[in-house]
């Protein structure tokens with residue numbers, strides 16, 4: 003049991019989910035993983051799966067937390083397949099549920115209904131990490147120095163990046179150079195440009211890749227929740243220890259959108275960086291805990307302007323801004339647009355069983371001239387939307403979403419919209435009839451979900467946001483309404 007995935011024979015996949023359609027979806031994705039994959043085994047009975055894990059090899063286990071019987075039970079599954087990549091899925095999308103699943107031994111967590119793409123990416127990323135770990139474990143002859151790859155080699159894509167433009171080749175070389183250091187990295191770049199991919203690649207290039215990469219979206223959690231998850235609390239954490247920080251011990255902590263972290267939390271983080279230890283929770287009897295964590299953080303804003311505005315502590319900025327990395331916006335690397343569009347087209351056409359193979363000349367010209375304010379994420383979502391809504395051999399200009407086809411008209415429309423919307427207020431619309439922003443946002447997102455029969459991936463694509471934004475928003479609405 004517990005052989006190295008994909009290195010000695012076919013990949014063995016097991017899926018445990020009492021809902022047959024969910025089990026089948028997961029199995030279909032796993033069957034398409036790279037390399038030789040044995041026919042995935044589906045279980046609806048947790049006991050049968052547990053018995054098989056004890057005696058049969060498992061490389062990938064996709065497991066529904068509710069079918070297993072909760073997080074405690076999940077840990078019994080995890081100990082029976084210590085080298086398998088375990089992805090826990092659950093209909094409950096709370097941060098606590100996801101953290102408990104990870105504590106129980108899962109490598110990653112997805113909220114149902116998850117997109118097939120999200121599952122593929124997670125399984126692939128963990129398999130890649132395992133593969134590089136097992137290769138690293140083979141003793142290498144001692145060398146005087148480990149030179150960095152030079153020239154063209156240094157500019158080859160790292161991690162999950164695939165683009166090849168000159169600015170990106172420069173970025174890959176930078177990541178290779180700073181990856182092995184333990185100094186903090188500060189990533190800047192517009193939303194959707196690839197900052198998360200960058201953090202993953204930096205972790206993958208470091209000796210810490212055998213440890214965890216723990217990602218925290220500072221914009222996605224309320225101040226109290228983030229504090230409890232990051233620093234632990236006597237009431238909120240079972241052990242009284244700092245849960246996320248201790249999960250990242252020996253690995254990398256990626257703080258996404260650091261400027262959104264509450265200033266009081268920024269002070270506590272600064273103290274952890276200064277002392278290299280996590281203070282025991284206030285009022286507790288425990289001791290400070292020494293940790294070895296590499297910090298990588300990101301922002302899509304101008305960090306110095308955030309310091310000037312008092313949203314980012316200056317002393318924290320200088321502690322974190324040691325190795326700066328900038329991910330260029332897509333409009334500044336137009337050579338990437340068509341190769342990325344073709345790669346997304348091939349991927350989504352395969353996933354959605356469509357026959358698209360290319361773009362016609364007008365469509366290509368428009369993709370190239372468009373500004374892509376939402377960067378690679380917008381391009382990815384646009385291609386997915388086109389593939390889902392159409393079929394044919396090549397993508398035509400008419401298949402492009404209106405916002406991309408007709409920038410001039412769309413650019414005028416919002417201003418007119420705003421004028422139209424302001425008019426009723428001036429004519430005496432009562433203030434009490436103005437709906438709060440979060441409620442308007444909720445209505446728009448729920449309309450999109452209705453339009454796509456509850457499919458979060460498609461609704462997110464149409465709204466040009468990431469599926470995780472929808473999950474986060476839903477979580478915050480349910481908390482508001484409790």
Ligand SMILES: Nc1ncnc2c1ncn2[C@@H]1O[C@H](COP(=O)(O)OP(=O)(O)OP(=O)(O)O)[C@@H](O)[C@H]1O
Nearest residue numbers: 163164165192193194195196197198199302378379
């Ligand atoms: N060079 C690339 N090659 C392939 N896919 C990419 C590339 N860059 C970004 N992507 C894809 O684009 C999407 C957005 O990337 P990512 O999440 O890393 O951006 P981000 O800057 O962290 O976004 P945000 O600021 O919203 O958190 C992801 O689905 C990612 O896989």
